[in-house]
Amino acid sequence: MRNKQAPLAIPYVIWMALFVVAPIIMVVIYAFSSADGGFTLANFSSIGDYAVIFTRSFKLAFIATVVCLLIGYPVSYVMSREGEKFQRIAMVLIMLPMWMNFLLRTYSWISILENNGLLNQFFRAAGIIDLYNSIMGTDIEYFRMIGTSGAVVLGMVYNYLPFMILPIYSVIIKLDKSLIEAARDLGANSYNVFRRVILPLSLPGVLSGITMVFVPSVSTFAISKMLGGGTQMMLGDLIEQQFLGGAYNPQLGAAISLVMMIIVVVCMVVMNRFGEGEEQAVML
Amino acid sequence: MKRNSALNRFFMFLVFLFLYAPILLLIVFSFNAGDSSIVWKGFSLHWYEKLFSNRIILQSLYTTLLVSFLATIIATLAGTFAAIGFYAMRRRYRNVLNTVNNIPMMNADIVTGVAMCLLFVAFFNYWNDFATWFNASQSFVSLPHLTMGFGTLLIAHITFNIPYVILSVSPKLRQMDKNLVDAAMDLGCTWMQAFWKVIMPEIKPGIVSGALTAFTMSVDDFIISYFTAGTSSSTLAMTIYGMTKKRVSPEVNAISTLLFLTVLTLLVIVNVREARAEELRRRSASLPAYGAEYHAPSKSVILLKRVAGGALACFVVFGMIALRQGAKTERVVNVCSWGEYIDESLIDQFEAETGITVNYQTADSNETLYSQLKTGGADFDVVVPSDYMIARLIAEDMLSEIDYSNVPNYDLIDERFKGLSYDPENKYTVPYTWGTVGIIYNTTMVDEPITSWSAMFDEKYAGEVVMIRNSRDALAAALLYLGYDINTTDVDQIQEAYRLIADAKAKGVYQGFYMDEIFQKMEGGNAAITMYYAGDYLSMLENNEDLAFVVPEEGSNWFVDAMCILKTSRNKTEAEEWINFIASTQSNLANMDYIWYASPNTEALEGYPDYYQEAYEEELDPSLYEIMAAPPETLERCTLYENLPPEILTLYNELWTKLGI
Numbered sequence: 001m002r003n004k005q006a007p008l009a010i011p012y013v014i015w016m017a018l019f020v021v022a023p024i025i026m027v028v029i030y031a032f033s034s035a036d037g038g039f040t041l042a043n044f045s046s047i048g049d050y051a052v053i054f055t056r057s058f059k060l061a062f063i064a065t066v067v068c069l070l071i072g073y074p075v076s077y078v079m080s081r082e083g084e085k086f087q088r089i090a091m092v093l094i095m096l097p098m099w100m101n102f103l104l105r106t107y108s109w110i111s112i113l114e115n116n117g118l119l120n121q122f123f124r125a126a127g128i129i130d131l132y133n134s135i136m137g138t139d140i141e142y143f144r145m146i147g148t149s150g151a152v153v154l155g156m157v158y159n160y161l162p163f164m165i166l167p168i169y170s171v172i173i174k175l176d177k178s179l180i181e182a183a184r185d186l187g188a189n190s191y192n193v194f195r196r197v198i199l200p201l202s203l204p205g206v207l208s209g210i211t212m213v214f215v216p217s218v219s220t221f222a223i224s225k226m227l228g229g230g231t232q233m234m235l236g237d238l239i240e241q242q243f244l245g246g247a248y249n250p251q252l253g254a255a256i257s258l259v260m261m262i263i264v265v266v267c268m269v270v271m272n273r274f275g276e277g278e279e280q281a282v283m284l
Numbered sequence: 285m286k287r288n289s290a291l292n293r294f295f296m297f298l299v300f301l302f303l304y305a306p307i308l309l310l311i312v313f314s315f316n317a318g319d320s321s322i323v324w325k326g327f328s329l330h331w332y333e334k335l336f337s338n339r340i341i342l343q344s345l346y347t348t349l350l351v352s353f354l355a356t357i358i359a360t361l362a363g364t365f366a367a368i369g370f371y372a373m374r375r376r377y378r379n380v381l382n383t384v385n386n387i388p389m390m391n392a393d394i395v396t397g398v399a400m401c402l403l404f405v406a407f408f409n410y411w412n413d414f415a416t417w418f419n420a421s422q423s424f425v426s427l428p429h430l431t432m433g434f435g436t437l438l439i440a441h442i443t444f445n446i447p448y449v450i451l452s453v454s455p456k457l458r459q460m461d462k463n464l465v466d467a468a469m470d471l472g473c474t475w476m477q478a479f480w481k482v483i484m485p486e487i488k489p490g491i492v493s494g495a496l497t498a499f500t501m502s503v504d505d506f507i508i509s510y511f512t513a514g515t516s517s518s519t520l521a522m523t524i525y526g527m528t529k530k531r532v533s534p535e536v537n538a539i540s541t542l543l544f545l546t547v548l549t550l551l552v553i554v555n556v557r558e559a560r561a562e563e564l565r566r567r568s569a570s571l572p573a574y575g576a577e578y579h580a581p582s583k584s585v586i587l588l589k590r591v592a593g594g595a596l597a598c599f600v601v602f603g604m605i606a607l608r609q610g611a612k613t614e615r616v617v618n619v620c621s622w623g624e625y626i627d628e629s630l631i632d633q634f635e636a637e638t639g640i641t642v643n644y645q646t647a648d649s650n651e652t653l654y655s656q657l658k659t660g661g662a663d664f665d666v667v668v669p670s671d672y673m674i675a676r677l678i679a680e681d682m683l684s685e686i687d688y689s690n691v692p693n694y695d696l697i698d699e700r701f702k703g704l705s706y707d708p709e710n711k712y713t714v715p716y717t718w719g720t721v722g723i724i725y726n727t728t729m730v731d732e733p734i735t736s737w738s739a740m741f742d743e744k745y746a747g748e749v750v751m752i753r754n755s756r757d758a759l760a761a762a763l764l765y766l767g768y769d770i771n772t773t774d775v776d777q778i779q780e781a782y783r784l785i786a787d788a789k790a791k792g793v794y795q796g797f798y799m800d801e802i803f804q805k806m807e808g809g810n811a812a813i814t815m816y817y818a819g820d821y822l823s824m825l826e827n828n829e830d831l832a833f834v835v836p837e838e839g840s841n842w843f844v845d846a847m848c849i850l851k852t853s854r855n856k857t858e859a860e861e862w863i864n865f866i867a868s869t870q871s872n873l874a875n876m877d878y879i880w881y882a883s884p885n886t887e888a889l890e891g892y893p894d895y896y897q898e899a900y901e902e903e904l905d906p907s908l909y910e911i912m913a914a915p916p917e918t919l920e921r922c923t924l925y926e927n928l929p930p931e932i933l934t935l936y937n938e939l940w941t942k943l944g945i
Contacts, residue, residue: 005368005369005371005372005475006369006372006373007369008365008366008368008369008372009365009366009368009369009370009372009373009381010369011362011365011366012362012363012365012366012369012446013366013381015362015442015443015446016381016384016385019400019403019439019440019443020384020385020387020388020443021384022403023396023399023400023402023403024387024399026399026402026403026406027395027398027399027402030402049941049942050941053944071299074295075295075296075299078292078293078295078296079296081292085559088555089555090296092551092555093300093303093304094303095500096544096547096548096551097303097304097307098500098503098504099500099503099504099543099544099547100307100310100540100543100544101504101506101520101521101524101540102504102506102521103506103521103524103525104310104524104532104536104537104540105306105307105310106306107532108306108307108309108310109306110801110804111309111804111808112305112306112309114804114805114808114810115795115810115811116808116809116810117808117810118309144747144795146795146796146810147795147796158302158303158306161299161302161303162303211390215390215391215392216392216393218392219392219393219394219395221394221507222506222507222525226801228796229795229796229797229798229801230753230796230797230798230944231789231794231796231797231944233944236392236394236507237944238941239394239395239398240394241941243398243401243511243655243659244510244511244652244655244656244659245651245652245655247651247937247940247941248651248654248655248658249937250402250659253398254398254402257394257395257398257399260392260395261391261392261395264390264391264392265390268390
């Protein structure tokens with residue numbers, strides 16, 4: 001059957017040329033154009049002014065990815081050791097939140113993290129704030145959570161955690177059980193089984209999880225706007241502002257997108273090298 | 285394998301608590317009697333009732349489900365064939381194509397969205413130029429003008445969905461025994477037969493899981509839709525985002541709750557049934573003859589079938605509800621306004637009276653509206669920008685003159701709202717609302733009444749002040765405090781105003797820069813001082829009685845939002861009918877009552893206290909009425925914004941971006 005069926009892919013190849021490759025070429029063209037259409041490098045030279053935003057975006061996305069990994073890996077691991085029924089329900093529960101719009105869920109965090117929000121009310125009622133005041137000798141009425149970079153990281157972790165859990169879980173669950181048994185038979189204790197067998201074999205899932213969390217985190221714009229209180233501007237906000245927001249300048253927006261895209265691709269290539277070109281785990 | 289300890293279980297519980305706490309909160313507040321998402325006012329189902337008459341939400345739900353459904357079907361078909369094609373290719377080509385295929389998944393959503401937006405806009409520009417030339421040169425065929433809309437939205441969704449389908453079908457193809465197809469064909473099958481009988485059963489789980497992922501991704505997508513939908517269609521996510529300008533209406537909580545509970549219920553039902561069926565199978569499996577033949581489907585397949593079934597049923601249920609909205613008549617008018625800026629029953633009334641379908645959209649700020657118009661995605665007839673933006677649109681020749689003989693109700697508009705600086709000759713506008721900007725503060729959180737803009741920059745209230753997230757208003761506050769004109773073009777004065785805000789920000793005066801969230805901030809007592817619009821203050825007051833509003837002694841801005849017709853409009857007659865309808869006294873009264881912004885219609889403005897008394901059987905507090913419709917002595921202190929020259933607008937943008945850093 002080889003080769004005969006290859007033409008089946010032709011429609012999609014054309015589609016990709018039109019709607020995947022061509023748009024990226026458009027971004028490149030715009031990035032090197034001035035407002036009146038001439039060639040210019042000015043868009044790139046003004047990117048320097050936004051270095052702070054680049055650093056902040058990559059820093060916060062990095063922290064969010066690490067946190068997701070620290071939570072997501074144990075969850076996947078613990079889940080894979082549960083009974084079948086539990087696993088099934090847990091998987092559904094992890095997917096289910098995606099059916100509620102992420103903007104709404106993020107909006108909901110605002111009322112939890114507010115100065116007078118649920119968490120602070122809870123801390124007050126539980127006497128934690130008084131305790132903190134008496135220990136630290138301060139006089140605060142609430143913990144400031146909203147409008148900080150911590151809140152933005154929390155928003156990212158909240159929204160993208162399932163993207164870390166799913167690929168890792170799907171790799172762990174498919175691990176050849178006989179390998180683990182073999183390791184045990186050869187005298188490995190639980191720690192060594194995990195470190196020498198399970199962890200290396202689940203690396204493809206980890207890598208694909210990292211990609212799936214890092215990329216959307218670094219480019220988010222709604223989360224930073226809602227939870228960061230406009231003081232934690234990220235790359236996504238900056239780009240959005242140039243296209244549909246307050247500062248109409250699509251050329252600059254295209255240049256920033258291009259630079260961000262290149263940095264992300266370089267990060268991913270380096271990371272996948274580190275993973276020895278293991279095949280990406282399929283999600284779900 | 286070892287079972288988990290209680291500690292592990294507790295850890296899982298915490299993670300689920302983290303994932304579900306905000307969702308529970310949302311669900312709880314969908315039953316709130318009040319309209320706040322932070323102040324609980326008792327149990328009520330009335331948001332659910334209102335939901336079914338809220339056409340903006342239903343329409344966008346319909347768009348979301350339709351686009352997700354179509355995109356999923358097309359992407360699943362195309363993706364499956366593409367995967368088979370890829371599989372049959374030489375490795376070299378396959379690797380190249382796979383890399384390209386991965387681009388939409390590896391790329392940040394915002395880059396994908398922006399890139400497609402640029403492509404569509406560029407193509408449509410060429411196409412529309414060509415169509416104009418072509419239509420003018422002959423009269424046999426008329427080529428349509430294209431704008432971004434449902435079509436581009438669908439293309440974008442298909443494009444980002446196909447990779448997921450390929451990604452889940454390809455491994456199944458690789459796992460398949462290659463000889464099976466050859467064997468089938470040797471035995472006389474045509475390739476098509478072999479495909480259906482041999483390949484299909486093998487890759488079906490992959491197709492189902494790909495389709496499911498695609499559908500979920502489509503429903504959940506916001507960023508790509510936001511950049512490619514143009515303005516004539518709006519998905520639920522976009523509507524919600526638009527709403528965050530003011531406040532997320534609890535109706536959205538209600539519809540999300542319904543959607544969520546539907547999926548949940550379906551999952552539970554299917555799960556219980558499957559569990560029973562499995563139990564039966566397990567029992568019968570003990571009979572050797574049957575057990576040998578039984579082929580246990582993999583766990584993930586069962587799970588996927590369940591979720592897919594749930595998703596499909598959900599689509600049908602909600603599609604039917606939303607379909608009511610699908611009926612379109614010949615005559616349409618596309619209106620763009622701000623979120624929660626109209627009594628929606630007026631739309632139904634207008635449609636019933638005239639038979640014209642109103643396509644009502646919202647933008648989240650003047651600047652956003654401008655960008656949308658410039659990007660070329662807009663397909664509006666009527667827009668409702670504020671004064672300074674109207675001046676800018678006129679200056680850039682984007683508005684069409686209104687034929688006032690078709691708008692008799694224009695005579696009802698008070699003379700003081702005519703001939704203003706933005707439209708000195710009354711050619712382009714019919715005023716919609718007006719009001720003032722002022723300081724809103726919580727009387728329990730400050731020691732003395734606030735009278736000056738200094739409060740916005742005062743270290744005394746560090747961490748308690750919320751600055752408005754809008755360059756024009758924020759800089760205006762600083763300019764006023766410094767004693768300058770809010771329309772100044774003096775670069776030094778503007779720089780000084782910027783430094784005032786930047787210093788205050790550095791000293792920690794500001795809790796944050798917000799627009800929409802100000803409602804929550806002030807209603808929940810989370811901030812002491814902010815600046816906002818008078819009409820919105822009155823809405824906040826309903827949820828928090830401690831709030832006060834003041835137009836500071838240094839003066840302030842007063843604004844007029846007016847209806848205009850765009851030059852690109854193709855429904856001018858309908859647009860004028862709509863404008864005339866909204867300008868009527870009855871519409872103005874309804875709007876005033878609903879949104880608390882003052883009307884420019886003399887009769888409505890003067891008659892509102894009586895209207896209020898009749899509707900609520902209590903007197904309207906005169907001080908509230910004065911805040912809504914500022915008396916002449918207050919207005920004397922206030923100035924309209926004027927359109928600034930381009931270099932000053934650029935300066936505003938630059939300073940504003942710098943402040944964000």
